[in-house]
Amino acid sequence: MKRSAVLCLALVLLGSPAFAGGFNIYEFGGRATGMGGAVAARPWDASTLFYNPSGVAFLDGTRFYGGTTLILPTAKFVGAAPIFNNTVYSTKDAIFTPIGIYFSHKFSDALGAGISVTNPFGLGIEWTEDFPGRGISRNVLLQSFYISPVVAYKVSPNLSLGVGLDIVLSSVMLERNVYIFDSEGSPGYEVGKVNLEANSRMAMGFTLSAMYRGDRLGLGLMYRHKVNNQFKDGTADFTIFDNLSVPNVAAVAQNVLQDQKASTEIAYPNIFVAGVYYKVTPKFGVEFDYLWFGWSVFDQINLDFENDALDLTIDENYRDAWQIRIGAHYDLSERLSLRAGYIYDRTPQPIESVSPLLPDNNRNDYSFGVGYNFGKYQLDLSYMLVDAGERSTVENGVGKNPEGFNGTYSSRANLFAVSFGIQF
């Protein structure tokens, strides 16, 4: 009773930060997260609606599976000498709680269907107020909600094909400090800050998936189509600081930086997943998944203000990227299962776009978890360490950041996933 109260609370705290390469999130189940997300080839529970929707045709009865992943990210920055001294700046403490909630039902032996709510793209990085890159990004929060109805049909006893719809809503918030009168070699004069907030229009995507479920062998394929999110008529609120060292410029800034509407677009990439599962012994199974992300859709961010003079283009020029995910489970008993996983995650981000907005890097993730079932009920807990290591925008003494904001970032995150399942 108590436990489910905690869970309910967690479900209310919606939010989503960046933890797979770029700003993809893939941790939407306590079991899957324990296995490094390598679950596309086996329909373990209703979270297959996210990882490989065709798996829903193999799930018996009516099921609920849901939970959250507590993500505790940390990132640090030290600026390049000799421009900066060796002060290390940190992000503010934050907890993000993306959810994965699933409901599945088997309509006949061959036909299964379900619906899921997940937050597969997101980003949240808040630097301290004195962070020197505050003119680029001081605080960013991108959230996505995917509502995904799915139908899967078994074309043979072992092979299921699935098709799903993604109904996507996103919101974005960016806060940065505003400098005026910038010029080559100088950021200009800091006069205030701007807060941009926008909700996307409803966007649509779809998934196509297939799963082979053999006795010991499992195979899975999934394609999730890209989604282009239009953020129209967001708000840009400007705040001019008090106590400017040149006080009479405040009125000039106020005149240029009037609160107004702003729009942008953010694309989420195509994702292709292929997985192989093999049950080595009755108690022990392993899975290997390969994921490909069409991140090259994320080429630039255009911020379009009512006042065209303020329009801004941030070049991102992401490359397509891949991940490998390896997961294993060992069943200690009928009820208790241990899981572990490893992920190598290639960053899609070229060095030129490494910035306070999103300092990405190749990542090594390590996970483990436990699952316990009480008959109709299932509880899955897992931990994952996401280690993005260090990434510098300085190569051989040359700064690569186009805005001249060079330094080295390091980031890590701790993830705690909890999910609860019921088979009705």
Next chain:
Amino acid sequence: MRQVWKYVLVFGIGIGLWGCEAKNPSQPSLNISKNQLVLSKFVAVGNSLTAGFQSAGMVEDFQMHSYPYLIAKQMGKGDEFQQPLIAAPGIGSTPGKTPLKFVNGNLVADDLTVDPVSLLKNALLPRPYDNLGVPGARVGDVLNTAVGSQAEGGNNPFFDIVLRNPNFGNTTQLQQAILLNPTLIILWIGNNDVLGAALAGGNLASITPQTEFASKFDQLLSELRSKTRAQIVMANIPYVTDIPFINTLDQVFRANPAIGVTDSVPVIFDQNLQPVDFSVIGSGGVFVPLVTEETNVKHLTIPALQLYLQGIGVPDSAKLVEYGFPPPIAAGMISGMKQAGLNPTGKPLPGSVTITAEEEQAIREAVDGFNNTLASLAAKYKAVLVDMNSMLTQLNTSGIDGYSGRFVLLDPANTAFSLDGVHPNNGGYAIVANKFIEAINQAFGLNIPRIDTAQFKGQYVPTASRELALIAAREVQAIFR
């Protein structure tokens, strides 16, 4: 069962703690020295000298030879360094006039028929100019003046052209420099706090009092130090009486023992600015003193030429008799003068075109006082101080790079001064830029290349005829702006 949970928990906590936070990243280094960063963003603040004013005016061609622009070019930042460029024909310091030109040995200013402000070429630059030199600015103006009507020296449209208020919130030169967030500021100001006194023939009342100068300059540096991250390079003030406007006519001074004048005084001179020897026999050396309102005159300023042409200062026969010439000789001298085109009126040259020894002394002391202030403030605020005072002395004594400090009418091929006799010309500004470059290189361990000053020789084509057109000098209205 319980055992397993316990191990899982311990393992989990262990990993959680180990993975808890991002590691402190190690600091990378860029391939540039700390000193090179000083050059990231360069801004110049000052008066006409900083603006690149020449020949009693401002025009793009002059501004492209301003010392701040020349320095920026040597730093490799010429394209970024923005100035309030003024299209031809340019704006003269005399309202309604263009800058002076040197035409066939004459100094000529045309009428300016358009609104001066309309000549500003890059008026829409969406930030302050990097060259914030405003012709006419005094120390107090840099601190307080945002629009021309507020200028200490009276209405001065150059403030409106350079500062473009109210578009920039009625900000001053100082504030606009702060808004640019520079890493290097050249601040050369203070010349106009004393120059006007010299140009007006020794108007000592117009000199900024020493304490006022010191407190305003202190405030200026204090603001720059507290509100910018910039390194500050300052320059001191040359002796403002050591310029062609003041000293060109020193060569018409002679003692005349024949009539008991033992001091060197201004005497009758010819079209070539040579004293006229009135002795009829032998090599007597008889020179006729000019009539001056003030006594103990040390310098005649260039505007005295114009008055001289009208006969002001040229003694009449009564005056000659008073000097001790017998009346018949005096009468002969008068007719000689008239034949030479002079108009002996006997009226004295007014004090506004003569500088007495006392006045010069007071002006030099004012400059010395200002320069002492600058030296102590440079030390207090850890600014670099460039000795432009000794540079001018060197120019006037031994010359620099083959340039002289003589007026264009006397040394058109080598002069470092422009046609107004107050401001440098292209070569002169290159010499000034080199002085700053040397000081910057030395202070910050840099290697900004020096400018080859020889390339600016020949700005004025020397005329075949050495004949001096006195009428041309009428146009030399070099108000130091």
